[in-house]
Amino acid sequence: MNQRTILVLGASGLIGRFITDDLRTRGFRVVGLARRLSPAQKMTALDLELPILSLDAATLTRLLREHAVDIVVNCLGVLQDGPGSDTNAVHRDFVARLLKALSDSGRAIRLVHISIPGTAQDDRTAFATTKREAERLIAASRIPHAILRPGFVIAPSAYGGSAMLRAIAAFPLDLPTAEMATPFQPVAVEDIAATIAWLVARDIDDLSVKAVSWDLMQSEPMTMAGVVKQFRCAFGTAGWPRVAMPSFMLDLGAKIGDVASSLGWMPPMRSTAIAELRRGVTGDPSTWIAATGIAPKTLAEAVGRHPASIQDKWFARLFLIKALIIASLVAFWLVSGFIALVVSYRAAAGILSAHGFPPALVDPITIGTSLMDMGIGVLIAFRRTAAIGLVAGIVASLAYMAGAAILAPDLWIEPLGALVKTGPAIVLMLVALLMLDNR
Known part of the structure; x- marks a missing residue:
């Protein structure tokens, strides 16, 4: 030695x-x-x-x-x-x-x-x-x-x-x-x-x-x-x-x-x-x-x-896609929250009203969930908080799906399939979470 x-x-x-x-x-x-x-x-x-x-x-x-x-x-x-x-x-x-x-x-x-x-x-x-x-x-x-x-x-x-x-x-x-x-x-x-x-x-x-x-x-x-x-x-x-x-x-x-x-x-x-x-x-x-x-x-x-090897090929193919995944998730949460809060606020609040939510809760829930969505997008955007944002996004998405199944099951069969598409979004967030490591 x-x-x-x-x-x-x-x-x-x-x-x-x-x-x-x-x-x-x-x-x-x-x-x-x-x-x-x-x-x-x-x-x-x-x-x-x-x-x-x-x-x-x-x-x-x-x-x-x-x-x-x-x-x-x-x-x-x-x-x-x-x-x-x-x-x-x-x-x-x-x-x-x-x-x-x-x-x-x-x-x-x-x-x-x-x-x-x-x-x-x-x-x-x-x-x-x-x-x-x-x-x-x-x-x-x-x-x-x-x-x-x-x-x-x-x-x-x-x-x-x-x-x-x-x-x-x-x-x-x-x-x-x-x-x-x-x-x-x-x-x-x-x-x-x-x-x-x-x-x-x-x-x-x-x-x-x-x-x-x-x-x-x-x-x-x-x-x-x-x-x-x-x-x-x-x-x-x-x-x-x-x-x-x-x-x-x-x-x-x-x-x-x-x-x-x-x-x-x-x-x-x-x-x-x-x-x-x-x-x-x-x-x-x-x-x-x-x-x-x-x-x-x-x-x-x-x-x-x-x-x-196959791991070499996967890494090379996914390396540039990682940035696209992160950017698309940031845009997804920021834009969806902004639309519900500003562009289509009445429509978003109307969904809650149509499903029997107390009038006093409709505005706070609509505003709160919209701000939460935008907050998740901001968390994902910063490297230091990206993992927290992705976990929060997965939890929020699962909560939206569960809440809709209990309180508004008809949303699962609406023509555009918004809730059905939440499943692939959860998978994409999981993929992003698994790819965060740099070394």
Whole structure:
């Protein structure tokens, strides 16, 4: 058993989770730290949940000493500013505190920092500029460090952009022609993990890796179209006819994604994501390959030479539909409540009156149920309260159906079948509830 201890910051993310598990299988003692871990990610007592971004330098120093950390791997990152996401706080301010903690720890610790490829001249987004500022802080410090700049990461799991490309591959749809031609060099997450394991095995005094910056990606040029094509081969959709999305639709989707982001969701199609996509993913991995001897996996090896499993196909097909499901349920509850309260109030109240409700209760019940419906729509719209809203919607729908069966059974056979259609709506809310998890 190798006794070196690695602290992985951001152990719940795509790269961080894979690295944590991979290093443990290699025999290292790994402390996985994240702001929030899913129940499935809490593998051992060394998987910790802490409010990372609010930890000051002194607290970080105590953490490093308490766990006798030898290597820190920083995988923290957010794509865009929004509720609970601040690119400056995550990429720059936290790194500054981490560097101070490393300096004050009294221990010889190497920092491995996950950054982004490209050059500062091409940086146009807060995501990119703050990532680059973090690199400058690290380079100016005296801390032994390795800055790793992975290309487009191919992993068994899929979040954000990697999930979106899988979804595109599963449908007869292409991004606009210009975007599909963007340089897009991939890297297998296994190669990132192998690089970190290689660095962990190096002595802290090894001058050849005291301060390095490497691009991690396959050497062969690749475009986004080539990456999507490989996924299509895995999904069995390579022969399908395809339609290219107009550019304005991509821009519109990014704006809608920004609105969803303000409600706490993390859609893959946001303005920053599209801007970074259009910049492309390129770099020069020759220095990394020469130093480590790692031969990067080809795209075919990374995606896999075997067909996608049924769970892969289901995920890819449902990924984009999830947003449509949530949006349609929000609209369903808001519009139905608004119609009953404003547009057709007399008709809605008349249904209660016609079925013998006391006149004094007709208006309060009509207004109350309409406001309740709209409230359910608002709850579903916000990510933090979506689960509560969906459960409330299911309960309310069942209550409407039961109440109608007891008090107004004739509504079950009215020509438009409004109550009959409530059943499929309940099923759709249940589907949405089961799909809420992001990781």
